[in-house]
Amino acid sequence: MNFPTVRPRRLRRNQIIRDMVAETTLSIDDFVYPIFVIEGKDIKNPVKSMPGIYQLSLEHAIEEAKEVFNLGIRSIILFGIPEKKDEMGSEAYAEDGIIARAIQKIKSNLPELIVIADACLCEYTSHGHCGVLDKNGNVLNHATLELLKKEAYVYAKMGADIIAPSGMMDGMVKAIRKSLDENGFEDVAIMSYSAKYSSNFYGPFRDAAESAPAFGDRKSYQMDFRNANEAIKEMMLDIEEGADFLMVKPALAYLDVIRMAKDQFPYIPLAAYNVSGEYSMVKAASQMGWIDERAIMVEILTAIKRAGADIIITYFAKDIAKILGG
Numbered sequence: 001m002n003f004p005t006v007r008p009r010r011l012r013r014n015q016i017i018r019d020m021v022a023e024t025t026l027s028i029d030d031f032v033y034p035i036f037v038i039e040g041k042d043i044k045n046p047v048k049s050m051p052g053i054y055q056l057s058l059e060h061a062i063e064e065a066k067e068v069f070n071l072g073i074r075s076i077i078l079f080g081i082p083e084k085k086d087e088m089g090s091e092a093y094a095e096d097g098i099i100a101r102a103i104q105k106i107k108s109n110l111p112e113l114i115v116i117a118d119a120c121l122c123e124y125t126s127h128g129h130c131g132v133l134d135k136n137g138n139v140l141n142h143a144t145l146e147l148l149k150k151e152a153y154v155y156a157k158m159g160a161d162i163i164a165p166s167g168m169m170d171g172m173v174k175a176i177r178k179s180l181d182e183n184g185f186e187d188v189a190i191m192s193y194s195a196k197y198s199s200n201f202y203g204p205f206r207d208a209a210e211s212a213p214a215f216g217d218r219k220s221y222q223m224d225f226r227n228a229n230e231a232i233k234e235m236m237l238d239i240e241e242g243a244d245f246l247m248v249k250p251a252l253a254y255l256d257v258i259r260m261a262k263d264q265f266p267y268i269p270l271a272a273y274n275v276s277g278e279y280s281m282v283k284a285a286s287q288m289g290w291i292d293e294r295a296i297m298v299e300i301l302t303a304i305k306r307a308g309a310d311i312i313i314t315y316f317a318k319d320i321a322k323i324l325g326g
């Protein structure tokens with residue numbers, strides 16, 4: 001007879017024991033909810049490819065932020081849909097731009113809500129790319145950094161707590177840190193979309209943010225999904241440049257990258273972006289009656305946390321908050 005008997009099932013006998021030995025727990029503090037703010041009045045446009053998600057004009061966005069806060073969620077991330085787009089994405093850094101005003105209004109209504117401002121140009125450029133183009137349609141790195149510096153400055157001035165550059169320009173964290181520090185915003189943190197992949201999972205977001213590139217793709221700046229080690233290089237550079245948070249995006253098909261990031265840089269808070277396509281696939285299958293939406297959502301979010309994410313940006317934040325009970 002074998003002694004002792006090895007029986008892993010002893011620890012799975014009932015729910016209480018399983019809860020005692022659970023390695024991963026979701027907490028409401030882990031979640032960030034994205035809000036799309038559109039120029040105009042009394043607008044609440046459902047995003048077709050993202051059931052439950054809307055483009056909201058400012059007064060509705062404030063209501064949404066209040067609802068989110070009352071559910072116990074402590075952080076939102078903002079995306080803007082301007083009235084007019086141009087080659088230089090000027091609405092991104094205009095002091096009366098849609099996100100500048102949204103930050104200011106939301107922070108004055110809800111000072112305790114952490115407002116993360118996504119800093120990118122793609123929602124504001126007529127061509128839909130994340131930076132300034134040369135005459136051949138290539139995204140210019142340095143010229144784009146100059147605009148990101150302005151954008152970060154304006155958002156910080158309006159009261160953003162965290163600036164989240166998502167354009168994958170080289171040196172963007174350093175440029176933004178410099179701009180913030182020179183203007184007295186040393187306390188404003190940077191959450192860098194460090195390892196952001198050129199991903200097909202962003203499709204529904206581009207409907208929501210009206211930010212699909214008019215030509216070409218984002219492969220010359222966003223990462224190639226065949227690479228994982230390169231994510232470590234991107235993160236190392238971001239840490240050197242002064243990033244306070246790192247991010248892996250998308251999340252679900254990139255759990256290996258999340259795990260590598262946490263192992264390599266355990267001392268930097270790590271965010272994972274559970275992106276639009278990951279959300280829409282669950283919603284669609286659920287609408288077909290093919291899966292249990294709630295159970296799948298909990299499993300996916302738990303898997304992202306188990307992989308090593310400290311923070312999860314997700315369109316499911318309100319739904320999971322209702323389950324976790326605020």
Ligand code: PBG
Pocket residue numbers: 118120122130166167201202203204205206211274275276277
């Ligand atoms: C902007 C940005 C994108 C997302 C977040 N910030 C889109 C993109 O890079 O095309 C995608 C988020 C999502 O799919 O939920 N650069």
